[in-house]
Amino acid sequence: MRQYAYKLLMGLIQASLWSLRKFDRWRSGDRTYRSDEEYRLSPYETYERLRSRGNVVRSYANQGWLVNGFEEVQQLLRDNRFSNDIRRNKFFYYLLRIASNGLSIPLVDQPAMLNRDPPDHTRLRKLVASGFVQTYIQSLAPMIESLVDELLDEVAGEDTIDVIASLAQPLPAMVIAEMMGVPASDRSLFQGWSKALIGATMIDRPELIEKAARAAEEMRQYLSGLVEEKETLPCQDLISMLLEAEQDSDRLTRDELISNCVLLLTAGHETTTRLIGNGLYTLLHHPEQLQLLRDDPSLMENAIEEMLRYESPIQITVRFVTENFEFLGCSFRKNQMILVGIGSANRDPVANDNPKEFDILRKPVKHIAFGYGTHLCLGIALARLEAKIAFRKLLGRFRVIRNLDDIPSWGSNPFFRGLSTLRISTRT
Ligand code: HEM
Numbered sequence: 001m002r003q004y005a006y007k008l009l010m011g012l013i014q015a016s017l018w019s020l021r022k023f024d025r026w027r028s029g030d031r032t033y034r035s036d037e038e039y040r041l042s043p044y045e046t047y048e049r050l051r052s053r054g055n056v057v058r059s060y061a062n063q064g065w066l067v068n069g070f071e072e073v074q075q076l077l078r079d080n081r082f083s084n085d086i087r088r089n090k091f092f093y094y095l096l097r098i099a100s101n102g103l104s105i106p107l108v109d110q111p112a113m114l115n116r117d118p119p120d121h122t123r124l125r126k127l128v129a130s131g132f133v134q135t136y137i138q139s140l141a142p143m144i145e146s147l148v149d150e151l152l153d154e155v156a157g158e159d160t161i162d163v164i165a166s167l168a169q170p171l172p173a174m175v176i177a178e179m180m181g182v183p184a185s186d187r188s189l190f191q192g193w194s195k196a197l198i199g200a201t202m203i204d205r206p207e208l209i210e211k212a213a214r215a216a217e218e219m220r221q222y223l224s225g226l227v228e229e230k231e232t233l234p235c236q237d238l239i240s241m242l243l244e245a246e247q248d249s250d251r252l253t254r255d256e257l258i259s260n261c262v263l264l265l266t267a268g269h270e271t272t273t274r275l276i277g278n279g280l281y282t283l284l285h286h287p288e289q290l291q292l293l294r295d296d297p298s299l300m301e302n303a304i305e306e307m308l309r310y311e312s313p314i315q316i317t318v319r320f321v322t323e324n325f326e327f328l329g330c331s332f333r334k335n336q337m338i339l340v341g342i343g344s345a346n347r348d349p350v351a352n353d354n355p356k357e358f359d360i361l362r363k364p365v366k367h368i369a370f371g372y373g374t375h376l377c378l379g380i381a382l383a384r385l386e387a388k389i390a391f392r393k394l395l396g397r398f399r400v401i402r403n404l405d406d407i408p409s410w411g412s413n414p415f416f417r418g419l420s421t422l423r424i425s426t427r428t
Contacts, residue, residue, distance in 0.1 A: 010204050024061050028053050040412050043315065044356070047344035055348075056328050063091075064321065064336030068344040070351035070366070072328060076340060078373030079327070082319035083117050089320040089335060092203070099206035106200045106216035107266065110259035114267060114375060121374065127252050128260045129378060130245040131238045137381040140179065144386055147174050148393045160404060163422045164277050167390060172272035175386060176265050180226065181237035193219045194269040197262070201415060216262055223258045238264075268379045274313035274418035275383060276390050279304065281422055282311055284403040286358050293360060294395060303360035304387050308346075309367035310358045315343030316415045317371065342368055343417065398426040 034046055047068060050057055055069025067076050076082055086108055087093050096105050107115050113124040148171065155166045170191060177190040196215035199208030227239060234240040242257050252260070283290040283303075293303050321336040332338075347355045351366040370377035377383070394401070404423040411418055 007206070010206075024059055027060075028057070036412070039414070040410050041408070043343060043414065043417075044347055047341060047347060050341075051344065051348060056330050058330070059339070062337055062339055064338050065330065065332065066339050066341060068341035068348070070345040070348040070368070073340055073342065073345040073368060074372050075328070076319065076338065077368070077371060077375070080118055080374060081321075081323065081325060081327075082338060083322045084121075084319060084375060085115055085117050086320065088117075088322050089337065091335070092320075092337070095203055096209065099203065099209040100213045101206070101210045103210065103213035103217065105209075106197060106212050107259070107263055110216075110220075110262070111256050112259040112263035113378075114263055118374065123247075123250065124252070124256060124260060125378070126247045127245045127250065127256075128242065128264075130247075131241045132378055132381070134381060136241070137385060140175070140382070141385060141389065143178055144171075144175055144389045145393070147171060147178070148389055152393060152397060159425060159427065161424050161426065163280055163394075163424055164273070164419055165421065167394070168273045168276035168280075168422075171276070171390060172269045172386060173265065175382070176268055179238040180223075180261060181230065181235055181239055182226065186222075189219075189222065190265060194265050197266045198270050198416075200266075202413070219262055219265070220258050223261050224254075227254060227257060264379070267377070268382065270416065270418070271313045272379075272383050272386050274416065275304075275308060275387050277419045277422050278311035278313065278417065279307035279387065279391065280394065280401075280424075281403065281408060281419060282307055282358055284401060284424070289358060289360050290401075297392065297395075299360055300388055300391060301384070302363065302365065304384060304391070305365040305367065306358060306360050306362055307387075308369035309352070309365050310346070311417055312343045312346050312367070312369040313416060313418060314369065314371075315417050316341060318415075342371070398424075401426055 032049065039046055050066060050068050055067065055072040057066045057068070058064075059066050067073055083089075086096065093108075096108065104110065111120070111124065113121050113128060116124060148167070151167050151170060155161045173191040173194050174187050177187045182190065193215040196208075196211045197219075198212070199205065200212035200216075202208045223239075227243070230237070230239045230243055234243065239257070239261070242252060242260070245252060283293065289303075293299050317340045319338040319340055321332045321334055321338065324331070324333050326332070345351070346367045346369060349355050352362065370380050370383075402425045404425055405421065409420040409422075411420060
């Protein structure tokens with residue numbers, strides 16, 4: 001019954017959004033129409049048209065603004081007047097509250113850093129960052145290499161391999177599980193939770209929000225047991241490090257530790273999956289670039305930055321306006337929502353010449369695929385390391401890789417960009 005009532009409410013909201021989108025188009029004078037399907041296959045033409053109207057554009061449909069230029073996005077992401085805490089926007093917060101059906105909302109009700117503003121954010125970030133120091137992350141290389149080998153061994157000899165299902169999807173969850181000291185037999189739990197947790201953002205799908213809330217609850221219970229074990233028997237793993245972490249005589253509470261571990265799985269899994277999938281897809285569509293990389297493997301690190309720029313796993317992030325102020329000559333008003341165009345900024349010619357070209361020799365590659373400013377990704381070194389090892393092993397094992405999917409399976413969620421399958425053949 002509740003689900004029907006929610007669907008009815010969403011139906012009304014969507015109908016008004018549809019009219020507001022038409023109104024936005026009419027106001028802008030832009031009469032070009034791109035279908036949802038065209039947008040799903042490539043959002044970049046839409047971004048380009050938006051930038052031609054301005055890097056900061058009013059959007060009634062989104063109850064706020066679209067910010068799409070490279071410099072403007074950077075400026076916004078380092079300005080702490082924009083909040084990342086959905087609780088400060090009553091409209092969206094109550095929608096989520098209703099959708100989660102009385103369960104606690106993952107990462108919103110519990111204190112994880114991504115959805116908090118300074119000073120709470122600053123405090124949590126400082127403490128959790130002690131588990132992400134460079135030397136520790138680099139020491140994970142042998143573990144990641146053996147996981148990649150294990151996954152590729154499982155599909156050795158098969159004519160057709162779905163790289164997403166066999167490598168890109170399981171790897172990042174396995175790495176996080178290993179980092180937390182989870183036994184191999186429980187790794188698949190992490191994959192299941194992670195898959196469910198991504199639904200927490202689907203405000204028009206209450207059943208997915210509820211599923212995400214249940215997954216978060218299960219994961220919290222599991223982690224609670226693990227934390228107890230590590231308290232009595234500390235090891236060289238992330239949870240033990242976070243238990244030990246201390247800054248200015250301050251420590252993470254048990255609740256904060258668990259919430260931030262749930263965040264690490266959510267933030268680090270699907271994004272890295274998408275980097276591996278999008279990167280390989282892009283290389284296969286640019287055979288001359290793939291050949292350059294095969295001929296000179298020292299280009300790998302730069303190639304990964306170009307993959308991140310060209311097909312960014314996170315295309316859009318969100319901020320909320322909590323007071324009235326002027327920003328870049330526009331009047332921002334309390335309760336407005338900002339869609340921050342990471343994918344658009346990375347294709348802005350202001351930052352990179354010929355941004356539509358995929359060029360692994362581009363130097364420097366200017367991108368903000370890992371965000372910018374206050375909430376700059378904490379897992380950058382880990383994501384780069386996983387991608388480097390995955391690509392090195394893939395290209396090393398398979399001298400020939402052909403993409404078998406005629407139409408790419410890009411997902412329809414505009415906030416993320418990634419393929420649901422990428423079937424390849426490794427035969428000539
Ligand atoms: C290719 C892979 C990845 C991409 C593209 C990516 C991208 C991002 C972006 C854009 C943000 C900022 C979001 C915002 O400002 O709204 C972010 C934040 C974050 N990421 Fe990543 N990420 C990746 C991998 C990882 C990994 C592997 C981890 C850790 C296991 C991780 C942990 C985090 C955390 C904890 C935050 C929140 C930081 C804060 O609030 O201060 N990410 N990431």
